[in-house]
Amino acid sequence: MDFGAIARERLPELLRAMPKAELHIHIEGSLEPELIFELARKNGVALAYPGVEALRAAYAFTDLQSFLDIYYAGASVLLHESDFEAMAMAYFRRAAADNVVRAELFFDPQTHTARGVAMADVIRGLASACERAQRELGVSSALILCFLRHLSEEEALQTLHDALPYREHFIGVGLDSSERGHPPEKFARVFAEAKRLGLHRVAHAGEEGPPAYITSALDVLKVERIDHGVRCLEDPALVRRLAAERVPLTVCPLSNIKLCVYPEMAGHGLPALLAAGLCATINSDDPAYFGGYMNANFLAAFAALPQLGAAEAYALARNSFEASFVDASARAAMTVRLDQVFARFA
Ligand code: ADE
Ligand code: ZN
Numbered sequence: 001m002d003f004g005a006i007a008r009e010r011l012p013e014l015l016r017a018m019p020k021a022e023l024h025i026h027i028e029g030s031l032e033p034e035l036i037f038e039l040a041r042k043n044g045v046a047l048a049y050p051g052v053e054a055l056r057a058a059y060a061f062t063d064l065q066s067f068l069d070i071y072y073a074g075a076s077v078l079l080h081e082s083d084f085e086a087m088a089m090a091y092f093r094r095a096a097a098d099n100v101v102r103a104e105l106f107f108d109p110q111t112h113t114a115r116g117v118a119m120a121d122v123i124r125g126l127a128s129a130c131e132r133a134q135r136e137l138g139v140s141s142a143l144i145l146c147f148l149r150h151l152s153e154e155e156a157l158q159t160l161h162d163a164l165p166y167r168e169h170f171i172g173v174g175l176d177s178s179e180r181g182h183p184p185e186k187f188a189r190v191f192a193e194a195k196r197l198g199l200h201r202v203a204h205a206g207e208e209g210p211p212a213y214i215t216s217a218l219d220v221l222k223v224e225r226i227d228h229g230v231r232c233l234e235d236p237a238l239v240r241r242l243a244a245e246r247v248p249l250t251v252c253p254l255s256n257i258k259l260c261v262y263p264e265m266a267g268h269g270l271p272a273l274l275a276a277g278l279c280a281t282i283n284s285d286d287p288a289y290f291g292g293y294m295n296a297n298f299l300a301a302f303a304a305l306p307q308l309g310a311a312e313a314y315a316l317a318r319n320s321f322e323a324s325f326v327d328a329s330a331r332a333a334m335t336v337r338l339d340q341v342f343a344r345f346a
Pocket of ligand 1: 026071204255
């Protein structure tokens with residue numbers, strides 16, 4: 001492919017048009033304020049904010065925890081199976097508009113079961129949206145059940161146990177919520193159990209936590225992808241290992257700016273990760289809270305980082321297919337679609 005033949009002015013159009021996979025999206029983080037208030041009214045849930053504008057105005061975060069406090073409050077409006085389905089369908093419509101052809105969605109069951117919502121309602125609602133996304137929008141998807149790392153491993157084990165009657169509806173487990181002070185080692189047994197059950201494994205590591213958390217996520221939890229992972233750049237030996245083993249990193253540019261992981265996009269580590277040969281991908285994390293969905297993330301990163309051009313756009317999309325948990329034939333089909341779009345621009 002002659003990437004040099006693609007004019008820089010056409011990059012935004014190319015970024016929007018190219019097919020891509022989203023591998024790091026917390027579905028509860030796609031709840032837009034309008035839907036939060038609609039569900040709050042319908043379900044009779046009281047919110048600490050008078051309206052949509054006041055809630056949006058509170059989205060000025062200083063770190064991960066300041067975001068998580070508002071994120072969990074927003075999720076409190078989800079009570080019924082249909083609420084989970086409506087939330088995920090709203091996400092899938094936006095994803096399809098951004099030419100996302102595959103989405104692997106995180107969900108946090110403990111955020112809901114702690115409020116008395118049945119596991120069945122959470123998983124059935126999301127699974128039904130996944131089926132509709134394929135049927136109505138042509139978007140392939142899967143669910144990844146995340147454990148909240150600020151809670152205990154016993155609670156994580158109980159959550160996995162409670163979800164097993166719905167095993168057919170999720171493909172893996174993840175680890176999210178407050179990272180600092182909650183190292184991967186805390187969840188060694190539950191991840192071993194997930195592996196024994198044939199589930200995929202991913203974990204947030206190296207977002208706010210140190211590079212050592214990335215190493216222990218790989219060695220102790222046996223994860224197949226690292227979510228965020230940008231702090232690996234502080235440890236050159238770890239960067240070499242991630243490149244050699246082609247461990248995918250699901251990087252979230254707008255999230256990193258909103259949560260002050262980087263002070264500004266111009267200093268983001270994404271170009272360094274790609275230059276080091278890592279399988280880095282671009283994702284939206286919590287798009288309703290961080291200022292945009294997939295294409296907004298691509299556009300913001302490419303606008304601020306002149307090192308990123310057509311070759312990097314292609315690498316990021318290809319990496320997203322390589323890192324996804326689809327089978328080889330689906331991966332090949334997505335890559336063919338990518339090549340067709342690039343051929344139109346070259
Ligand atoms: N839960 C939702 N978004 C998260 C993030 N960026 N890091 C950790 N936990 C999360
Ligand atoms: Zn995340």
